[in-house]
Amino acid sequence: MDRHTIKSSERVDNIDIYFEYDKMDDSLPTLVLLHGFLSSSFSFRKLVPYLIKEFNVISLDLPPFGQSGKDYRYTYSFRNIAKSVVHFLAGKNINKFSIIGHSMGGQVSLQLIKHHPDLVEHAILLAGSGYQPSYSEKMKLVSYLPFFSFGIKRYLQRSGIEKNLKNVVHDPALIDDEMRQGYLGPFTKKHDIFRALGRMLRDKEVDLLKDDLHDIQTPCLLIWGRHDRVVPLSIGQRLHDDLPNSELVVIEDSGHLLPEERPTEIYQLIKGFLKTAPPTYSRVNG
Template identity: 25%
Template sequence: MSAHPPTRPLVAAPAPAVHRHLDVDGVRVFYRESLPERPDAPVLLLLHGFPSASHQFRRLIDTLGSRYRLIAPDYPGFGHTEAPAGFTYSFDRLADVMEGFVQGLGLDRFTLYVFDFGAPVGFRLATRHPEWIAGLVVQNGNAYEEGLSDAARDFIALRPEQEGARETVRALFTLSGTRFQYESGTRDPERIAPDGWILDQYFLDQPGRKDAQEALAFDYHTNVEQYGRWQEWLRTHTPPVLIVWGSDDPFFPEPGAHAYLKDVPEAALHTFPTGHFALEEDLPGIAPLIADFLDSLSGLPDLNGA
């Protein structure tokens, strides 16, 4: 055995993680949780978007999960979570289940990562329990009308009684619609692994899932109606905020990122020339920003020892 040190750096191993379920009022919530080296590691609650689930955070969990406790649940109607027959799909109900999930895990203080649908779910949690929120990471999660593209506004305005509205909504639940959400706005579509949209489509095609997603699509207007309340929460509680945003998102364009600065002007804002699922193409740039942000909140030394 050589006494000399290795001539190349060791490769960092992915963080260990567990995959569990937690019962919340009859909903069997699936979640992923990293196993950090420190038992008191800072907690980051990852709230996914449409049409995805907690699997969208697998690479982030691999990258940061040894240093921080990353927890990523699937909402009812998404991923591996199982909801009972008759469950009412609305953003209020998704937030109810996530509120019960947080309480079931015994979390009382954490940083919240909100992306896409995670923003309306997460802001509901924040306004119900401001004492929970140590910090906020926003990644293409909208809380301002400036962040709605014309296409998004038209979609949100649809109502089920309108002629052709259901067909318009259901067109988004096809494989081509799902793939478009991953690839649109990216610099290089070849860097976007197909696994994400294929797995998303698998779950969308499960019995009852398209009905659930249709109900949420027609409920989305309730989120826009609460933007003022969420903005007031930001102004009143002034949480530390990190904004990382795919600037070529066709649904939530870059003005939605800058709008946060009206209410939390000290927020750190970083844009990336990519699409809606910014982590797919820009994880190497985004992950260190999240790590630095979590370290600044917890008092840990940064990863570079500075």
């Protein structure tokens, strides 16, 4: 299917948010896609062509990643990022949607659902991260030092794109030049993402705890790769236990980067879930 994709950015809450939008059909349900840490909407490029067959699809670059803003003055807590996503969508008159969050995008998704439960009909967490504390006060103080952003840059340079990609996929044969450039590209441009990452470290709040998750009634589909080395399956199992209306599906022979590794299977799971799970329902955990 040919894609007619709108690609642009808009100023929201004093930060530029880049977005890609496929279809604008009021008769179709809308899916909002949120990517993971050090990633961008690029990570959904293999999944979106399937989703646009039946949905409006809008993917965002969460600040300070991808082509979105990296303003040092913005508050990069997950709750504030979620609030900016809500304000962005409201500006597009999108007031009901389902959300797909990969990795860190899952943390932002849970914050959004917690504080704006009336907006989200369904949530799909693809290896969604969770249960992380905030950083220590000592680390936060160190992040103010002038060399800290340089240290982040040096650390990422030493780890290298190849090593990082091999850590997030189960089959390294999937790694090609398009993938390398897609994930590395935003970090080679002339902007101060590393300074923004230091600010993000300071702004990071404690993830939602068990009592918070118990209050979430939104139907949630949790999809995990059996061999995820970044956000292990144990996190998915905990989320399944703590989210009352959740279903956990484990995909064999897969790692952390599920939208890249298994887009066809992920699409079928999402499609089935959205068609069978009403916006409010009670599911027995199993």
